[in-house]
Amino acid sequence: MNIENQVLGLTKLSDYIKAFLAKNEQDYNENDSDFELLLEKSKIENQWFTIENQKFALQQWADLLTEENIKNWIKEYSISKISKRVGLILAGNIPLVGFHDVISVVLSNHIPVIKLSSKDKYMIPFLLKNWNEFSQGNVEFEFVEKLENFDAVIATGSNNTARYLEYYFKNHLNIIRKNRTSIAVLKGDESEEELQLLAEDIFRYFGLGCRNVTRLLIPQDFVIDRLFENFLNFQDVINHNKYVNNYEYNRAVYLLNQEKFWDNNFVMMKEDDKLFSPLSVINFSRYSSLDEVKIFIAENEENIQCVVAKKELGLDSIELGEAQNPGLDTYADNVDTMKFLSLI
Incomplete structure (x- = not known):
């Protein structure tokens, strides 16, 4: 056959x-x-x-x-x-x-x-x-x-x-x-290794894929510096001419508009409720309870490709570092392509 x-x-x-x-x-x-x-x-x-x-x-x-x-x-x-x-x-x-x-x-x-x-x-x-x-x-x-x-x-x-x-x-x-884009939810007790795995979810392919994490939800007391310290394995992205052009443009816009942002010289983080963020920027928000997280996911469900988080958070999620490793039965926009093809 x-x-x-x-x-x-x-x-x-x-x-x-x-x-x-x-x-x-x-x-x-x-x-x-x-x-x-x-x-x-x-x-x-x-x-x-x-x-x-x-x-x-x-x-x-x-x-x-x-x-x-x-x-x-x-x-x-x-x-x-x-x-x-x-x-x-x-x-x-x-x-x-x-x-x-x-x-x-x-x-x-x-x-x-x-x-x-x-x-x-x-x-x-x-x-x-x-x-x-x-x-x-x-x-x-x-x-x-x-x-x-x-x-x-x-x-x-x-x-x-x-x-x-x-x-x-x-x-x-x-x-x-x-x-579509993807989000990550941090519990707050992630190890250095786990945060480095998150960096893979963010920076692989320069963040251009729908499975790349562009939005973070973090606990109220989470220290942003912990992220920057564990993103250093990807600092070479700034040497890519197209990436650095985006970085410099977005940084200039934020400075001109006197907007608050965090910067480690190759990626910026901005406290922003928007799901999508510009290239070289990670939007984040702080949450007090998992109910807030679940509401955010439900409200943005049509635009979220995948959720990255520890399994113990009880979300429908994949593990840190696995965003760019989908299986054959993982479908874009969560629409079963094979089922569609079997019906035509």
């Missing part, structure tokens, strides 16, 4: 990525050199896609795509017997952010008709080409500049573009995703 070849091909793709990432440059063969050049090309086209962040994303996928993980994931769904064409409008805010949609469509026995993001043009075609080869030609896909001749669509955009997409695709089965 196609599905068996596809799963086998994905596991071989995983092994291929792991082998590449484990090598030193002097040990590269011709294929490895091509892979590295592709990463360099992506970085040149999109300066946010540093080699480190691209390799981090590749490692996450390589670790995830085991035969056991894939089979446990897809066994929960009925696979369509009739292949449909599913249009995919992919985002490009972080490396490979659209790859989950591509895999979901293929493993649902459908054909992805892919409109790539201009910010992430190279890696998904490269991985799909290799997946198809590892699957003995059983992975069908198409890349397009404009979506035409499709049965359903999955599109990701900003809140503004989502309104346009919802109107444009109103006569098609669709999933239209909007802006």
